[in-house]
Amino acid sequence: MNGRNGFALLAVLWVVVALAAVAAGAVELARADAAVTGDRTRLMRGRWAAEACLAVAQSRMEAALRDGAAFAPPPLDTLSFANGARCATVAFDPAARLNIDSASVGMRARFDTARAAYDRAPEAGLDTLTTSYGDGRVNVNAAAPAVLAALPAFDAEVLRVIAESRTWHRPLADLQDLLSRLAPAQRARLLDHYPELAGLTAFRAAALVLSAHGWVDGARPEAVIEVLAVNGGARVAIVQRRMW
Numbered sequence: 001m002n003g004r005n006g007f008a009l010l011a012v013l014w015v016v017v018a019l020a021a022v023a024a025g026a027v028e029l030a031r032a033d034a035a036v037t038g039d040r041t042r043l044m045r046g047r048w049a050a051e052a053c054l055a056v057a058q059s060r061m062e063a064a065l066r067d068g069a070a071f072a073p074p075p076l077d078t079l080s081f082a083n084g085a086r087c088a089t090v091a092f093d094p095a096a097r098l099n100i101d102s103a104s105v106g107m108r109a110r111f112d113t114a115r116a117a118y119d120r121a122p123e124a125g126l127d128t129l130t131t132s133y134g135d136g137r138v139n140v141n142a143a144a145p146a147v148l149a150a151l152p153a154f155d156a157e158v159l160r161v162i163a164e165s166r167t168w169h170r171p172l173a174d175l176q177d178l179l180s181r182l183a184p185a186q187r188a189r190l191l192d193h194y195p196e197l198a199g200l201t202a203f204r205a206a207a208l209v210l211s212a213h214g215w216v217d218g219a220r221p222e223a224v225i226e227v228l229a230v231n232g233g234a235r236v237a238i239v240q241r242r243m244w
Contacts, residue, residue, distance in 0.1 A: 062235055161181050
């Protein structure tokens with residue numbers, strides 16, 4: 001009898017331990033599911049906030065265009081919502097960067113050489129100098145020296161003239177304006193490449209990449225929506241869009 005009772009007691013203990021383990025696993029699974037659900041909810045709230053920031057940015061840009069202002073990024077600020085969500089929008093002109101998809105082999109080689117000359121940490125700043133957006137034109141009034149140096153015949157003298165135009169707030173109107181500010185020898189060099197440069201240069205922003213970031217206070221993940229906004233006159237057209 002004692003042996004039988006001892007065996008029964010041991011079996012009961014094993015059953016209790018097994019049930020406790022199953023219960024603990026169920027609790028942990030419920031916690032994990034709740035955490036995943038919470039992350040998804042916060043991500044969705046962040047995405048809604050990012051959508052709101054994009055709508056506000058687009059509205060501000062269109063209002064500026066109607067007032068006769070240049071096509072430019074909207075003022076940067078952070079919007080807060082009653083549910084604890086926040087959003088902010090940053091923008092850049094893709095023509096101020098080198099389009100890595102359309103740049104020729106020669107342009108890429110000149111760009112790599114210029115990065116080593118102009119940037120103390122060229123690899124660290126690569127993401128801020130290149131893009132896959134845009135038509136491949138380089139905005140002479142906005143691009144960094146390393147990007148400008150990728151253009152044919154854009155040597156140190158041309159870059160100096162461009163830098164002076166920015167210092168004195170006299171942006172270049174077009175390629176002819178740039179030629180008029182150069183010394184004769186340098187002007188002749190650019191004229192040799194004029195047809196090519198006419199298709200590679202721009203002097204004002206025609207499109208902007210807007211990145212809206214949405215998040216919930218004190219929590220991650222962060223939602224990001226990135227669009228390519230194009231100047232459509234009095235309207236701003238969204239022609240590309242991706243989110244993560």
